[in-house]
Amino acid sequence: MRPTIGSPEFADSFMIETLDEFGLAVRYVRAEGNTLYYIAEDGTEVGVFDAASGFGSLMFGHNNPEIVAHAKWLLDQQVPVHTQLAGYTFGINLAAELNKIVRRELETEDKFFAHFGNTGAEAVEIAVKHAELERGVRIAALQEEIEAHVEQARQAVTEGATVSEAAAAIAGGAGFEHLVTEVKRRNAETEARPPLLLALEGGFHGKLIGSVQLTYNEVFRAPFKALAAQTRFIPRDRPEMIGKVADEERATLLDVVVQDGVIDVVERDFPLFTAFVVEPIMGERGIVPLSAELARALRAACDTLGVPLVADEIQSGMGRSGTFLAGTQIGLKPDYIVLAKALGGGIAKLGVVLINEHRYQKEFEMLHTSTFGRDGFSSLVAVKVLQMLEAEDGKAYKLAAEAGAKARAMMEAIKADYPDVVKDVRGKGLMLGFEIHEQSGSASPEIREAAEHEALSYIIGGHLLRKHRVRIFSTASSDETMRFEPSIYLSDEEITQLDTAFRDVCQILRDQDASRFA
Numbered sequence: 001m002r003p004t005i006g007s008p009e010f011a012d013s014f015m016i017e018t019l020d021e022f023g024l025a026v027r028y029v030r031a032e033g034n035t036l037y038y039i040a041e042d043g044t045e046v047g048v049f050d051a052a053s054g055f056g057s058l059m060f061g062h063n064n065p066e067i068v069a070h071a072k073w074l075l076d077q078q079v080p081v082h083t084q085l086a087g088y089t090f091g092i093n094l095a096a097e098l099n100k101i102v103r104r105e106l107e108t109e110d111k112f113f114a115h116f117g118n119t120g121a122e123a124v125e126i127a128v129k130h131a132e133l134e135r136g137v138r139i140a141a142l143q144e145e146i147e148a149h150v151e152q153a154r155q156a157v158t159e160g161a162t163v164s165e166a167a168a169a170i171a172g173g174a175g176f177e178h179l180v181t182e183v184k185r186r187n188a189e190t191e192a193r194p195p196l197l198l199a200l201e202g203g204f205h206g207k208l209i210g211s212v213q214l215t216y217n218e219v220f221r222a223p224f225k226a227l228a229a230q231t232r233f234i235p236r237d238r239p240e241m242i243g244k245v246a247d248e249e250r251a252t253l254l255d256v257v258v259q260d261g262v263i264d265v266v267e268r269d270f271p272l273f274t275a276f277v278v279e280p281i282m283g284e285r286g287i288v289p290l291s292a293e294l295a296r297a298l299r300a301a302c303d304t305l306g307v308p309l310v311a312d313e314i315q316s317g318m319g320r321s322g323t324f325l326a327g328t329q330i331g332l333k334p335d336y337i338v339l340a341k342a343l344g345g346g347i348a349k350l351g352v353v354l355i356n357e358h359r360y361q362k363e364f365e366m367l368h369t370s371t372f373g374r375d376g377f378s379s380l381v382a383v384k385v386l387q388m389l390e391a392e393d394g395k396a397y398k399l400a401a402e403a404g405a406k407a408r409a410m411m412e413a414i415k416a417d418y419p420d421v422v423k424d425v426r427g428k429g430l431m432l433g434f435e436i437h438e439q440s441g442s443a444s445p446e447i448r449e450a451a452e453h454e455a456l457s458y459i460i461g462g463h464l465l466r467k468h469r470v471r472i473f474s475t476a477s478s479d480e481t482m483r484f485e486p487s488i489y490l491s492d493e494e495i496t497q498l499d500t501a502f503r504d505v506c507q508i509l510r511d512q513d514a515s516r517f518a
Contacts (some may be wrong), residue, residue: 002029017246022455023462031062034486034494036471048465049494051472053486056283056315058398058432060388061076061487067507068386071377078234079376083417084369090383091116091374094352102337102354105328112337112354115364116374120314120340121206123351124277127336128210129228130353131275132195133361134308139191146187146255146268150180156258165265167256176263183254183265186324190251190270193495197231198242198276198307202285202477205277205312213275217477218283229274236282236290239297246305247274273307275336280327281316286478287426287433295332308335308359314351315431318342319389321484322401322429329428335359348378348447401486404429406492407484412497418506423480432484433501434474436509448516460505463517468501 005027008016019025028048030037035047050062060067083089095114115130117123153161157176171179197214199205205214210228212221232245252267271440278298282288282302302309311334316326318339323329323459325337336359340351349372408425411434415422424435439451450456457474460482464470475481488495507514 001475004029010319018476019516020312021457022458023466024262024458026465033061034171034491044215046469048469049469049486049497051470051484051486051498052139052343054346055322055483056485057344058343058346058487059318059342059400060385061489062346064346066388067347067381067384071345071381072349074377081375081377081417082371083376084371086281088287089374090376090379092381093239094374094379094386097383098339098352098354101324101386101390106333111357113360114358115353115355115368116379117351117353117370118349118372119206120312120338120351121208121211122370123338123340123353124205124214124310125208125314126351126368127277127338127353127355128197128275130355130361130364131308131310131336132229133364133367134306134359135195135271135274137361142253142268142270142504143191146253148436149258150183150256151256153256154180156261156263157161160422161258161261161263164262165262167265170254170265179263179265180256183256190253192274193251193270195229195274195276196235196272197229198245199231199233200278200282200290201233202235202282202288203233203277203279203312204235204282204476205279215284215447220476232455236288236294239294242276242297242301246301249273260499269304271306273305275308275310276302276305277312278332279312279314279316280325280332281321281428281431282331282482283315283431284476284478286435286475286481287431287483289326289426289428290330290332292330295327295330299333302335308356310334310336310338312338314338314340315485318385319397319400320429321487322397322404322432324389324397326428326431343382344378345381348381350378350382371469396488403431403486403488403490407490407495407498408432410501411497413485414499414502414506417503418510421506421509426481428485430485430488433478433481435478435481436485436506438480439509442509442512444512445516447509447512450514451479456480457482463505464501468497468504470498470501472498 001336016025026038028036028038034050036050037047040046099112103460115126117126167179170182199214202216205211212224213228213231215221234241251270251272253270255266257266280290311327313325335356337354344350406439411425415425421436423437426433439447442448450459457479475483
């Protein structure tokens with residue numbers, strides 16, 4: 001007997017009320033492959049092509065038999081889930097498998113230490129938290145160096161060193177110890193400045209307290225702005241702005257130095273920025289791949305600023321783009337890599353941050369812990385997923401690339417037939433975006449109003465679901481872009497089904513006949 005979904009009296013009531021307006025509130029009771037099933041009014045089971053697939057979580061489809069069988073086996077073996085403070089966990093196995101793949105793709109011998117969480121957003125926060133610990137280490141080293149210089153200068157004074165005019169002015173002409181006091185006061189003001197993060201305009205990195213500050217969409221970010229470190233956003237087509245932002249936010253500490261018997265004060269750059277977080281393919285922005293030129297610029301900027309480059313591969317990674325990491329295709333060389341979604345095979349909740357050994361702070365392992373982080377069940381499910389990706393010389397990656405190429409060709413053909421409706425087709429592998437032209441100037445009052453209220457994508461989604469049995473959604477920050485992220489088992493029949501569905505929508509928009517969305 002299948003489980004049933006109850007009344008939304010105590011959960012999801014507002015979401016259901018909103019989705020129901022567009023025919024998108026559905027009680028799905030079963031899932032297999034690329035198909036979700038619901039029970040129709042006559043009691044029959046109805047299948048829906050799930051083109052969203054957990055927003056990139058289902059590389060091997062819903063309830064993949066091989067993954068499900070492995071999960072059942074793990075439970076039958078009574079694999080321990082909770083072994084906190086034992087040191088040895090099955091997360092070690094997963095970290096080893098991830099290193100094999102990541103080191104191959106990045107063509108490096110560097111190790112990557114793994115730290116585990118439960119979701120993608122949590123993994124982003126873990127990455128930022130570790131980066132802030134790194135920043136603290138750099139600050140402490142700078143403070144220690146300045147303090148050592150002060151002691152050297154104090155000794156030099158006893159040996160007859162003089163204070164320069166510039167340094168004396170800082171001290172108000174009151175002598176060396178007053179200079180030291182003023183230097184410490186000014187430095188304390190700088191050190192009290194809150195850290196800043198860097199990200200690209202249009203990026204999406206989660207909705208938790210910290211990760212939402214890296215998410216560009218103000219609808220998600222603005223209400224919680226006061227709760228966490230702020231982000232400076234950089235236009236992806238203007239990487240030169242990174243240097244400008246760094247100059248605008250530049251902070252310095254004063255250092256007391258001795259040169260040729262004269263005590264002077266010099267400025268030292270203060271590490272204000274914590275990290276630069278980017279998606280190799282910007283999912284919620286509308287499935288926008290970064291360029292190789294931008295990847296090089298990001299690496300150079302992070303090296304100049306001394307901050308880690310964090311690749312958020314939560315949606316684009318795990319082979320969806322045709323390679324394990326989407327960043328591989330543009331030569332992105334990150335210090336941290338964040339993975340989640342498909343890592344759990346569609347049944348386990350798991351996120352991980354991989355941190356290059358040259359930046360890793362080992363004490364972080366005791367400073368950040370999570371009850372279900374690196375639990376035995378999820379870790380070993382993920383190991384199985386990686387083995388499936390790597391099997392037969394990486395056949396899964398090839399399938400993603402080949403199926404994605406077929407789907408993209410279909411969408412490009414629609415664009416060629418409806419250039420007045422379809423603006424662009426973007427993406428890599430099975431992470432594709434199908435963008436229609438903005439409709440706020442539509443001749444149809446109904447379509448125009450829907451576009452102005454950012455409801456058109458819901459209307460289109462409801463129409464596709466009801467008439468064509470296709471489940472697909474727009475991206476969060478590009479209402480005109482439908483995201484296409486099915487499993488690698490995408491069939492020719494499903495591509496044809498979507499072709500028919502998209503062409504129907506395009507014809508409706510060309511004819512400006514909103515009545516046909518009913």
